[in-house]
Each structure stands twice: as C-alpha cells, then as structure tokens.
Amino acid sequence: MKWKDKEELLKYAQKLENSSIILAITNTEDHYGQTFSAMPTLYAGKGNFGDYLEERYFGKKNDTKSKPDFEEIGVELKTVPLKTLENGEVRVKERIVLNKFRYVDIVKETFSTSHFLAKDSVLLLVFYFHDNSIPLEDKKIDIVDLWEVLKHDINQIQQDWETIVNKIREGKAHELSEGDTLYLGACTKGANRASSMQEQPFSKVLAPGRALCFKNSYANMIYRVLKEERERRAKILATSIYEGESCWKPLEDRIHELVDKYVGKSGQTLYQLFNKKYNPLDKSRYASISREMLGFSKNKPYYEFEAADIQVKTIRIEKNGLIKEAMSFKNIPYKEIVCQNWEDSDFYNELTSKFIFMIFKECDDNSNDYYFDGFYLWNMPSCDLDKARDVWEFTKHQVSIDDFDNMPNSNFNGVAHVRPKAQNSNDLMETSNGDMQKKKCFWLNNSYIRDVIYKLRNNVPLK
C-alpha cells in the first residue's frame, strides 16, 4: 500500500480514535486493499503495541530502516502509552523514543542534513491507554494525529540537537544526560547499559548507546496541544516567554532580559514593586517573587517552562556564605514507586530537567530579608545523576519492604536524602499494602547545592 499524501493516511489512521485496533478493523469497510490474517503468534497476548499496530492495521512489517515508516510521504509512526493519575488527569507514560544513533556517525551530520530531520520530521502519533491486562488488539486508543517538527518549537529543538552533538564532538559522549537539553533528549536505549556500550569519535572512553527522544515533559506538551486543538480549536495553552519578540533567542538570554533589572533589590522592595504584601512568615516568599520577576501570568509558568518541566528554585545564601537549607522535591508516591523504573520516576524526570536557581543573599542589616543576586541555569551532571539513582533505588527498596524508618540520610552519598515533607506529623499517605505513612520526599543536600553553586561561580567563594 502506497499512500497518496499525509491527509489520506491521517484519515485512515484516525478511524482508530476512541476505538481499538480490532474495532477499527471491523468497522472499516475499506481497508485500502489490505487483508488481515489471523493474529501473528508473535503477538499472542502481549508484545509491542507499536509493531502490532504497524503490521495489523497498516499492513507493514516492522523494520529498523533509517527511513520513515511511510517512506513515500515521509511520515513516521509512533505509539505513545498514556497513564491516568489518581486525580483523573491523563499524562504520557514515558518519553517518545526516536531514532537510535551512533556517536561516530552523528558528528558528521549537521542539523539540516540530520537523520533526525529525515526520519522524524512528520510523526503520526497514536496515543493509547497503557494497561497490561488488555490484549494489544483491544487496547483503548485515545487520539491520533500528525506532529510536524518544523511547525513546532524548531528553534529550541535545533539548539537541543546541537547541544547533544557538540558534547559528543567535545569527547564527552559518556557524560550525556537527558537533562542537557529541553525538548529533544538523548536517552539511553536498551535495558542493559553495560551491553550497549559503544565507541565515541573524540575520546577513548566507551559510552552507553543512546537514542534521540522527545523528553517526557515535551511529549506531555505535544499531547496537550493536540488534545486541546481538537477539543476547542482555540489556543488556551500557557503563553510563550517569547511572545512579542521578533526573533528567537536562547532561553538563558531571554531570562536575563526579564530579571537582570531586579538584581540588588530586597524582598521587601520587590514585593512593593509588584504591589504584593510582604509577609516575612511566608516560607516561600522568594519563590513567589521569583515567579513575578520571571513574568509568569497568574502564577502559571510559560509554555517553554511546562514543555521542558523547568524547575525554578530559590537558593538563599547567608551572610557567612553558607547555604543552610536542602532543596525539596515532590512527595514520594509510595504506591507507585515500588513498580517504577528509575528512568520513568518523578525524581528522574525532575532531575533531568533544567533548573533555574534564583539566588538571594542575606541583607547586611538585621531585617531577616534577602536581596536578589541573579540566576543560574543548571542541570545535574550525569555522574551525580547516577548517585541520585542510588538514593532512589534504596528508597524504592525500603518502601517495598515497608521500612519507613531507615531511609537514605544525608550521609548516604553526599547528593540526596529522604526526609519528611508534610503539613504536620499526622499528614499521611497510603502505601501499597494499605498502611498509612508520613509523607516524605527527596531532598538535594545543602552541602551538594553549595558545591554546585560554587562551581557555577567558577570556584569563587559565595561570601
């Protein structure tokens, strides 16, 4: 079967919407001449939904060519599993993995001649609800639509691609992390890191094989955009940080334009500037005023911040140059963590995001106020990410054996620990065996944050 154009393919593919493969086949009279034989035994009961869909519905044998699946019209098929949160909201379950690449080959490409653009410029996305208890042909499919890279966020994606390739050109393929980039990421591929090790062109160190992907947060944004487009045709997404700008510039430059004018101003002064009441008892007052400085409308972050899940964190530096407090993250979902992989966990997704550290320094008077001293853009280096993983794995183990009294402490490995975070000690969360336990979360150690800031300042002491 050859497709005439994208529209013809999309029309056929969208018969899957709000349906299942088996229902779509049964209800569709015209299969464009395709015949559907008995289910291949390869897929009996379980297997890869994407391969199954491609073969059964589109009548194509799965292959690993570097050409798009529907080569004649340049469209690549991707299936994306969805999960439903406890509050009923729907999220993509994982990143969208694109083409695998070899370090020695990708450094010979430019963005415009890249395999990425050749293969993944136009994606046919099939979002379906993940449920292992449902056979492939019955899985519930949500929406089906095209996503054209050249029409969305192409500047940032090009910058991401170049960040990845330049890191390989610097001989640092082994230090790549999904956190290096905002939308397009380089994720590890294959269950076993050790078995996928490969050569890189400008270093003798072997590096785990990687594929390009749309990061979890960006995959979620794609889903939201497509969902909202069809539900109301009107754009209700967050505003862009580039709104009103005549040309694109890197995010860091844009943030400088927004916040540099506030450097040196105290909390009280900033609250006055934004016509808000300064309350020294509000523990998150510098976080609130940071959002004002960045220009979030109604406390909602920008499209770019949501699409990359950028973490805005405030850091207070005391008069003596020390950072007193650790940095908290989301509460640990006890029921979920026991069946999660590291690379699909909340903590991994947060740590492979970009961070904006808003720095506040203690004022010289005794006002218990701090003044804004600028920001740093940061993401966690891969070696520290490995340590965070150890903390996460240990925590997962402790939760699974119901030992909530012996969580990793701040001596565990110097990067992160686990500690309470709740309204009070009666604020509990259910575990997978029905117990109630105090709410806790992961924290980055204050000493680790201090080292990070120290390095960001090119080893200039904080004081």
Next chain:
DNA sequence: GCATGATCATGC
C-alpha cells in the same frame, strides 16, 4: 553546629 523531623503560608 548540624542533621533530622516538624511545620507553614499560599493558591487553586
């Protein structure tokens, strides 16, 4: 002094 447990204002 610092590690750990406890707690809080805010906004939706």
Next chain:
DNA sequence: GCATGATCATGC
C-alpha cells in the same frame, strides 16, 4: 483539602 516550595525547631 491538599500540593507546593520552602524554613523552622529540636536534640544530639
């Protein structure tokens, strides 16, 4: 009522 983004309070 609860998640968020934090800081405070204690006890060793």
